Amino acid sequence: MLDKLRNIMEEKKGKVSSMAIRGRRKAIAMDLKSWMVFSETGESIVEDLDKHSIMRRTGLPSRDLRVLDPTLFYPSSIIGREKSIVVNLEHIKAIITSNEMLIINSSSPFFILFLQDLQARVPRSSNIHKLTSTGNGVDGDSQSTNLVEEGSPLLPSHVDSLNNASKGTLIDVAETSYYKQLPFEFKALEACIESACACLEYENQRLEEEAYPALDELASQISTLNLERVRHIKNRLVALSGRAHKVADQLENLLDDDNDMAEMYLTKKLDDCSIGQTPLTKGCNLAIDEDIDKSDESDMVQYRSYESKPDVEELEMLLEAYFAQINGILQRLSSLSEYVDDTEDHINIMLDDKRNQLLQVSIMFSTMNVIVSAGIAVVGWFGMNIHIDLFEGQPRQFWATVGGTFSGCILLFIVSIWWGKKRYILSQ
Template identity: 35%
Template sequence: MGRYIITVCCFKSISAREKAMIVNLEFIKAIVTAEEVLLLDPLCQEVIPFVEQLKQQLPHKNQLRIQETGHEKEARSSVGGQSVPVPEAAESLNSELPFEFQVLEIALEFVCMYLDSSVSDLEKNAYPVLDDLARDVSTKNLELVRSLKSNLTRLLARVQKVRDEIEHLLDDNEDMAQLYLTRKRMQNQQHEALLNGTVASNSFTTNLRRLNSNRSGSVVTSNHFDDHDVEDLEMLLEAYFMQLDGTRNKILSVREYIDDTEDYVNIQLDNQRNELIQLQLTLTIASFAIALETLIAGVFGMNIPCKLYVIDGIFGTVVGSTSTLSFLLFLLMLGYARWKKLLGT
C-alpha cells in the first residue's frame, strides 16, 4: 500500500501497473484495480463528493450488470474435453465500461467540473477588476490585477497538466491498452484455464492434442488482437480532452483580455507621460523668456551711473518693452517647438 502511494506522488497522473491503475488528478489520488478503489485522504473536503458519487454510481451499475447476466446461462468454452467458465465481466464488457474505466470516468468528470468551476470564478472576478483598472490606474487596482494574473497562471498550469496527460495517453495505444485491467484479468483466467485443460488432455490421442494446441493458439491470437482494441477508452478520453481544451481556451481568453487591458493602460500612461513632457517643455520655454527679462532688470538694478535714470517716465517704457520682448520670444520658441512637432497641435 505504501509503495503505491509513493508511486502516485512521483509519476504520471494516469499510469498502469501490472494489476492496478494509478490516478493522480488534482485532489483525487487513487489506486484502481479491476474490483476495488483505494483512495488517499478519502475524508478530505474536496474528495468526499467524489466518494459519494462512487457509492451512488458503482453499486447501481454492478447491480444492473448482475440483473442482466443473472438470467443467462453460464457461458463455457470446451477445450480438451473440459468446460472453462468465462468470467462474469466478459459478458458485460461490450454493454458497459469496465469497473476501472467507470472510476476513471467519474474522476475525470469531477476534476473537469472542479477546474471549470475555478475558471468560472476566475472570470467572474477578473472582468470587474480589469474594468476598474482601465478606468482608474491606481496601486490598489494594479495589486488586484497582479494577484489575478498569478491565480490565472497557476490555474492554467493545472489544466494544462491534466490535458497533456490525456493527450499523451491518446497518442500511445500501448499505454491505453495497459489500462484495461478487467480485460487483462479475464485473459489471465482464460490462460490458466487453457493450461489446466491442456494438462488434462494429455491422456487423449495425438490428434486431440493438436486440436487443443490449435484452439489455444487461436485464443491467444484473438487475445492479442483484443489487446489493441482501445476504442472505448479512446472515446472516453477524447470527450474529457475536448472539455479540458474548452476550459483552457476560457483561461486563454481571460489572459488575452488581461493583456489587452494592460496594453490599454500602458497607452494611457504613455499619453499622460507625453502630456507631462509637453507641459515641461512649455514651462521651460516660458522660464527662458522670463529669464531674459530678469537679466535686463538685473542689469538696470546695478548701481552704475546711467543717463536713463534721469529721464522722467522711462521706467514704464523699459518694463513694457522688456516684457513685450520676452513674450514675443516665448511665442517664437513655442511656434518653433510646434513646427518641429515637439508639442501637440
C-alpha cells in the same frame, strides 16, 4: 569486577535494543496513513495502511507510491500498471484495482462531491451485472423495469426488446453494444477525471467572474489598488493554466499510446489470464483456418499485425470526451489571458500618453524659465551701480522699460510655443 562490567554491558545492550524497537515502532506508526477503501459493491471503509501493505495489496512498486505522497509535489499523472491504476489529479490521489479503489482523504470540498459521484456510479454497474448474470427462470420484465428506472444509458428503440424478456427470452447483453457497461476501474477512473475537470471548471468560472470587472475598472482608472488586484488575478491565471495543461497533457499522452491504455484494462486482463487468452486483442475470438497456402503469407502477416493491436476503443472514447472538456477550459483561460494582455497594452498606451503630456509640460516650463531668465538679465543690467542717462529720465521711461521687458518675454514665449507646434514637438 568482570561481573560488574558484564552487567553494565548487558544493560546497555538492553537499552539499545529497546530504543531500536521503539524507533522501529515509531517509524511504522509514521508510515501509516488513512485510506478510504471503496469496493465495487459500493461499500466504503477507512483503513490505516502502511506502504508495504499497499504494495502487497496493489502490486505497485515504491516509486509509484511516491506520486501519491501529499507532502511531495508531483504533476498530474495517470499510470497504468499490471494490477492497478495510479491516479494523481488535482485533489484526488487514488489507486484503482479491478475490485476496489484506495483513496487518500482530502480536505477539498470537491472530494466530497467526488465520493458522492462515485457512490452514484457503482450501484448502476451492480444492477446491470445482475441482469447479465441471471439465467433462465428469472422474471426479466421486473429486471428490465428496474434497469430503466436506474437511469441506465439505453436507447428508446431498445426498451421494447428489454420488455420481451418477460416472455421467457433473456437478452444477452454481450450481443448488443448499447448494454455494454464499463468495468469498475473505468467507472472509478471516469469519476476521478470528471471531478478534476469540475474543479478546474469551477475555479475558471470564479476567476472569470473576478477578472473581467477588475480589468475593466483598471482600464478606466489606473490606481495602486486596481493594479494589485490584477496582479493577484494574473498569478491565479498562470497557476490555473499550468494545472489545466498538465491534466490535458496527461490525457493526450494516454490517447497517443494504445499500450498505456491497454494496461488499464484490469478486469479484462484478469479474465484473459483466467481462460488463458491473449489480452486485449481484436482477433482473440476469431477462428483462423490452419490450412493457409504459402501464397497467403502476406495476408497472414497483415492479420497478425491487426491482431496484435490492442482494442482500446472503449477507454479511448472515455478519455476523448474529457480531453475535449479540458481543451474547452484551456481555450477560456487563453481568452482570459489575451484579455489581460490587451488590458496591459491599453494601460501602457495610456501611460505613454501621460508621459508625453508630462514631457510637453516640461518643455513649456523650460521655455518659460529661459524667457524669464532673459527678463531677469534685463533687471540685472539696470541694477548695476553705473551711471546712464536713463536713470535721469522721467518715471514714464521706467515704466516703459518694465513694460517693454515683460511684453518681450511674453512675445518670445508665444513664438516659442508656435514654433514647437509647427515642428510637432508639442501637440496641436
